[in-house]
Amino acid sequence: NAGVTQTPKFRILKIGQSMTLQCTQDMNHNYMYWYRQDPGMGLKLIYYSVGAGITDKGEVPNGYNVSRSTTEDFPLRLELAAPSQTSVYFCASSSPGGGTEAFFGQGTRLTVV
């Protein structure tokens, strides 16, 4: 049972470069989330999606874009990388109702230099 899979695990970008963080889940969850975690700062919600074709901004969406063309996939796009985007990124998924918890990927450690 794969759960939530994130790729890559590590990445170094130069300022101004772009990249896509991949996230896929095999639990048929409606909800998917992207968080960033900076040291000592907890989880900040970047974007979330309640189903295919529907996305919404979280607390810190600036500098990021997402799409949700399928239930399984929720990629996060950085168009013009900035040093402030150096962080650990987590993807998660959940299903509303029934008390089901959020399942997390292992994270992507991104450094922008």
Next chain:
Amino acid sequence: AQSVTQPDIHITVSEGASLELRCNYSYGATPYLFWYVQSPGQGLQLLLKYFSGDTLVQGIKGFEAEFKRSQSSFNLRKPSVHWSDAAEYFCAVGTSYDKVIFGPGTSLSVIP
């Protein structure tokens, strides 16, 4: 909208001592409540969850939490802390129709 607060940013306890991490939530109805643990360099792992029934729930690694509706709280406890419990702990709230909301986290340090 629901919200979660964790009043303690950082807690230090001695190994073998008891532990209580506080969590308060804001929501109009009975929420689904969760505690997660994040060990250094790792993702988040579910410790326990509450969604109905007995207000005292048992989780993995010897943790338990008690739901108190009158106080809008869901505090996490452990009778005797081990050095391996040093980690970041997140409380979260969910509903039957909306996304899961996480608290800011409490960092736990354990003194040998």
